[in-house]
Amino acid sequence: MTTGDSTPARRYGIGARTPRREDARHLAGRGSFVSDVKLSGLREVAFVRSVVAHGRITAVSVPDDAEPGSVWTAADLAQLAEPLTATSTLAGFRAAPLPNLAADKVRYVGEPIAVAIAGTRAEAEDLAARITVDITPLPAVVGFSDALAHNAPKVHNDWPDNIFATTSGDVGDVDAAAREAAVSVTREYTMNRQAVVPLEGRGVIAHYDRSADRLSVWSSTQTPHMIREMIAILLGIEARRVRVIAPDMGGAFGSKCSLYPEEVALAAIAMKLDHPIRWVEDRWEGMVASTQARDHHYLVTAHAAADGTLLGVEADILVNGGAYSVYPWTATMDATMAAAMIPGPYRVRNYRFRTRSVAANKAPSGPYRGVGRPGACFAIERTIDELAHELGLEPYEMRLKNMVRPDEMPYTSVAGKVYDSGDYPEAVRQAAVLIGHDTWRKRQRGVPTDSRHRIGIGYGSCTEQTAHGCVEWATRGLAITIGTEGARLEMDATGGFTLSVGIKSHGQGSETTLAQVVSEVFDVEPEHVTVIHGDTALTPRSEGTFASRSMVMAGGASYGAARQLAQKVKRIASVLLDEPVEDLRLRDHAVVGRAGSLGYRELAKEFLFTPDHVPGIEGGLEATYYYRPAVETGAFSYATHAAVVDVDLDTGGVTLLDYAVVEDCGTVVNPLIVEGQIVGGVAQGIGSALLEELVYGDDGQPKSSSFLDYLLPGTTEIPELKIGHLRTASPNTVFGMKGTGESGAIMPPAAIGNAVTDALREFGAQANETPMTPQRVWTALRDAQDAMAPIAETVS
Amino acid sequence: MKPAAFDYHRPAGTAEAVRLLSDLGDDAKVIAGGQSLLPIMNMRLAEPAHLVDVTGIAELRQTTVDASGARYGATTTHMRFEYQLVPDVTGGLLSRMAAGIGYQAIRNRGTVGGSLAHSDPSAEWPTVMAALDAAVHVLSVRGMRRVPVRDLLLGFFSTALEPDELIVDVEVGRLPASTRWGVCKTARKPGEFAESLAVALMEHDATPRIRQPRLWLGAAADTPVRLAGTERLVEGHDVDAVTADDLVVPIAADLGADPGAGDPAARYVLHLHAVTVHRALRAVHEEVSDE
Numbered sequence A: 001m002t003t004g005d006s007t008p009a010r011r012y013g014i015g016a017r018t019p020r021r022e023d024a025r026h027l028a029g030r031g032s033f034v035s036d037v038k039l040s041g042l043r044e045v046a047f048v049r050s051v052v053a054h055g056r057i058t059a060v061s062v063p064d065d066a067e068p069g070s071v072w073t074a075a076d077l078a079q080l081a082e083p084l085t086a087t088s089t090l091a092g093f094r095a096a097p098l099p100n101l102a103a104d105k106v107r108y109v110g111e112p113i114a115v116a117i118a119g120t121r122a123e124a125e126d127l128a129a130r131i132t133v134d135i136t137p138l139p140a141v142v143g144f145s146d147a148l149a150h151n152a153p154k155v156h157n158d159w160p161d162n163i164f165a166t167t168s169g170d171v172g173d174v175d176a177a178a179r180e181a182a183v184s185v186t187r188e189y190t191m192n193r194q195a196v197v198p199l200e201g202r203g204v205i206a207h208y209d210r211s212a213d214r215l216s217v218w219s220s221t222q223t224p225h226m227i228r229e230m231i232a233i234l235l236g237i238e239a240r241r242v243r244v245i246a247p248d249m250g251g252a253f254g255s256k257c258s259l260y261p262e263e264v265a266l267a268a269i270a271m272k273l274d275h276p277i278r279w280v281e282d283r284w285e286g287m288v289a290s291t292q293a294r295d296h297h298y299l300v301t302a303h304a305a306a307d308g309t310l311l312g313v314e315a316d317i318l319v320n321g322g323a324y325s326v327y328p329w330t331a332t333m334d335a336t337m338a339a340a341m342i343p344g345p346y347r348v349r350n351y352r353f354r355t356r357s358v359a360a361n362k363a364p365s366g367p368y369r370g371v372g373r374p375g376a377c378f379a380i381e382r383t384i385d386e387l388a389h390e391l392g393l394e395p396y397e398m399r400l401k402n403m404v405r406p407d408e409m410p411y412t413s414v415a416g417k418v419y420d421s422g423d424y425p426e427a428v429r430q431a432a433v434l435i436g437h438d439t440w441r442k443r444q445r446g447v448p449t450d451s452r453h454r455i456g457i458g459y460g461s462c463t464e465q466t467a468h469g470c471v472e473w474a475t476r477g478l479a480i481t482i483g484t485e486g487a488r489l490e491m492d493a494t495g496g497f498t499l500s501v502g503i504k505s506h507g508q509g510s511e512t513t514l515a516q517v518v519s520e521v522f523d524v525e526p527e528h529v530t531v532i533h534g535d536t537a538l539t540p541r542s543e544g545t546f547a548s549r550s551m552v553m554a555g556g557a558s559y560g561a562a563r564q565l566a567q568k569v570k571r572i573a574s575v576l577l578d579e580p581v582e583d584l585r586l587r588d589h590a591v592v593g594r595a596g597s598l599g600y601r602e603l604a605k606e607f608l609f610t611p612d613h614v615p616g617i618e619g620g621l622e623a624t625y626y627y628r629p630a631v632e633t634g635a636f637s638y639a640t641h642a643a644v645v646d647v648d649l650d651t652g653g654v655t656l657l658d659y660a661v662v663e664d665c666g667t668v669v670n671p672l673i674v675e676g677q678i679v680g681g682v683a684q685g686i687g688s689a690l691l692e693e694l695v696y697g698d699d700g701q702p703k704s705s706s707f708l709d710y711l712l713p714g715t716t717e718i719p720e721l722k723i724g725h726l727r728t729a730s731p732n733t734v735f736g737m738k739g740t741g742e743s744g745a746i747m748p749p750a751a752i753g754n755a756v757t758d759a760l761r762e763f764g765a766q767a768n769e770t771p772m773t774p775q776r777v778w779t780a781l782r783d784a785q786d787a788m789a790p791i792a793e794t795v796s
Numbered sequence B: 001m002k003p004a005a006f007d008y009h010r011p012a013g014t015a016e017a018v019r020l021l022s023d024l025g026d027d028a029k030v031i032a033g034g035q036s037l038l039p040i041m042n043m044r045l046a047e048p049a050h051l052v053d054v055t056g057i058a059e060l061r062q063t064t065v066d067a068s069g070a071r072y073g074a075t076t077t078h079m080r081f082e083y084q085l086v087p088d089v090t091g092g093l094l095s096r097m098a099a100g101i102g103y104q105a106i107r108n109r110g111t112v113g114g115s116l117a118h119s120d121p122s123a124e125w126p127t128v129m130a131a132l133d134a135a136v137h138v139l140s141v142r143g144m145r146r147v148p149v150r151d152l153l154l155g156f157f158s159t160a161l162e163p164d165e166l167i168v169d170v171e172v173g174r175l176p177a178s179t180r181w182g183v184c185k186t187a188r189k190p191g192e193f194a195e196s197l198a199v200a201l202m203e204h205d206a207t208p209r210i211r212q213p214r215l216w217l218g219a220a221a222d223t224p225v226r227l228a229g230t231e232r233l234v235e236g237h238d239v240d241a242v243t244a245d246d247l248v249v250p251i252a253a254d255l256g257a258d259p260g261a262g263d264p265a266a267r268y269v270l271h272l273h274a275v276t277v278h279r280a281l282r283a284v285h286e287e288v289s290d291e
Ligand SMILES: Cc1cc2nc3c(=O)[nH]c(=O)nc-3n(C[C@H](O)[C@H](O)[C@H](O)COP(=O)(O)OP(=O)(O)OC[C@H]3O[C@@H](n4cnc5c(N)ncnc54)[C@H](O)[C@@H]3O)c2cc1C
Pocket: B029, B030, B031, B032, B033, B034, B035, B036, B037, B038, B039, B054, B074, B075, B100, B101, B102, B103, B106, B109, B110, B111, B112, B113, B114, B115, B117, B118, B122, B123, B124, B125, B161, B165, B166, B167, B168, B191, B192, B193, B194
């Protein structure tokens, strides 16, 4: 099954190491982002936002001298747009309509209250500063204990408590597993709240063109079609009157795939104005009012036999979803994913879980690279190490022993996920070799006991469901079940190709990889293929780019369209060359037969300029194809990460000494891009593990709303990664591709947490909370030492 | 995050600059590198009506050196210290401190005068200049005065400068050959502000003994703190015989903090200061044995 790095059959097709085409314009500064769009009469928007986490709005006062149409409040917007309500089919789910502008209550610092419009952003901020908002503060709900307390203040007054939804499951017989177990461990883990932080923040322009009766919305969004439809629905107009364009984007990582109040508000207001308006998120807004992520707590109990066999797992999962459910994902998205991923790549058959998605006075949570899995992976992988330690096993052996084996594929996990293909244990074995496990163990043992440093080695393994279809989203309660992608490919009269897809490449390099799919079929350089994406007027309906789905889904659609068009091209050539279709091949810009050949340029010209030269062939040189995979349980990527850390016992500082990744994303379309995705993902995972934390005060005030307090990983924090590949084609997808956009970000907290704990084993300290800041590591160490030597402590 | 409107002035000489500051009154602010002021203005925590940009004034970029020391023009950038494009009269201490400030882009624009006027206790210059007992020369329409840095820094973002006063240069005495220095900055990652910042000066003594230590700690209070009690405690000891843990109690006393604080954050902070001071002390020692 494992194929290694295959040599591509086509020079520029699947597997080619083609440099990203989009980089040329970005490196030359010629990209065009929302901020770059030039429209005549464009005016700029500043939002008035709540500075109180929880409170009742008693008054919003607009300055008397404000120009008409320059200030908009909830009262103005009420007739223009419905609030956004994400619903779910999960039993007991409580909806929390997300106001476009807050009306009676504010529920997080940063919540939009009013819109100020002026000629420049600075002037809009001047105007915004003159709009006064009176808020009577209410006690804020911040952490889990606040939210779940018996007499907790309520984020949503009409709810009985602060829980969006509870889910649970009990498969097999966990109690029997517990009785049978030689060892059981119970641990608590916390993954604190994070910001998503794309380089480019969000941005929206809205313009109603009266002559065309069309509302155009430019937005830095991963999901242009979804946004178009929702804006139309919330504004009460037909979607045909709405066009959404996502121009160049500087990343998103999930933070731009929910519909936002700012998008709806600008769209609604623009319908009433005769000039376009733009809002560009600044970094403060990005840190307080873009969707945030993680904020998970786990209580995990695992049971194992003396030989290391994992017998059963219990998990109680809490996710703090913030104040509202974002559309369409809802506040339960992380919890349902985390519950499904706790069993990991393991053969465990007894599993009991409960999840509670909790509301609090923080910005709404939304998707972020990895969705739920980084937390679940941290919890289960740390627990695997704890079991291994109790049993005296090398943690990687514990993994090898319990992982689903290649001969068991496809394997339905205890959580009902269908792992389609791969050799999970082999990834662990190769990661151990790549990191130099034995050498590091030797160096670790060689550290003198009086040294103030320790070395630790840790592993983290995970499977990642990618490109899942309708059935999967339905099981998680989503109101819209995602699972189809469209592509349209046309050959123009000069023999060039235009591929139109509704997904939005926002850093993934899809302009390159999707052109490679066309190259695979037609054998042309990607330069001859224009890839249009992210404009609803120019592309077939689409669901968008998220869930590591675009290569598989839009790639599948592009391949379908290319094959259909290829068939037609061959039929045309068959007439023109007078050779049977079966004898024709597509080679190097031409249809090649046994006797003759015909370049695409001549073929297209003949067919489009003089169709009468090609009798018997129906018109049109294009094909549209909608891809919906037959198996909708997804293609599972997987990987094992290995980390080696140095822990400074005096400061608690953690330094990465070495880092290895062995991954399998099936058939690789472009190795350069896959490696780029892994490196970027690991960097963000290192941020989760060691640096990034959105701290909120007891009053719900965000305390890390700039890069002064919110630390991101940079070149000094990210070691040179060693990357190894396995290549197991997925049986469920075109070419055997699996998604790989998120994978890198999932395992670093687990691998690094295990490495830090490994470094501190002799002291009995554990790294069970992210980010593993120097203070947390040092405190864990001191507390463990204090607990070990209570007598020595009192004597000195 | 766009600043409120302001008028921009770029005087060519110090006389013109202080005349402007005097005329414009409280509504005016000096801007040098802008690396502290501009972020504050973008967040509208400051909304000066006038900015007086002093980077066009040639004399503020000059350095004069004599046997007793140097006077560094106020707009000398961190980068010029870092790469010793100005003479370092402290045997490399100024260069070493400058190299630890922020990132290269910050060091290319940020200035020594701006940093002292800003008075952020976590910043490099306030602590090291206090340790060196440096002084600033300050000009206004009323004339020039000399203010020791130890008297200049009054608190978080607060100094003894009048609103219309301009720092013209920073006077740093030459470190005698017998004096050695060691520094340590503890930060979450390179480029961040210090969580703890220690400067240790002591007399050279071919042995690992600590002689006449002068210990200064930044990022610990609202101005840099001299650790007088800690100095007395370590005086005469072998540096190898002192541990970081030994320093926790005396440093707490010097800071007026409770060494038995139960709060984990406070406990860690105190410990980190002890580790940082300890490392600065050891850095002096290592420096000495290098020769
Ligand atoms: C990302 C980042 C990281 C940083 N990291 C560090 C760090 O690690 N360590 C560190 O020490 N600093 C750090 N800084 C701050 C940096 O060193 C600033 O350059 C410095 O604090 C201020 O110098 P400036 O010339 O930029 O002053 P400005 O920002 O121009 O002015 C700061 C203040 O000083 C006043 N002022 C300026 N010049 C004079 C003068 N000649 N006379 C009277 N008043 C004057 C201004 O009115 C203003 O109030 C960092 C800054 C940034 C943005």
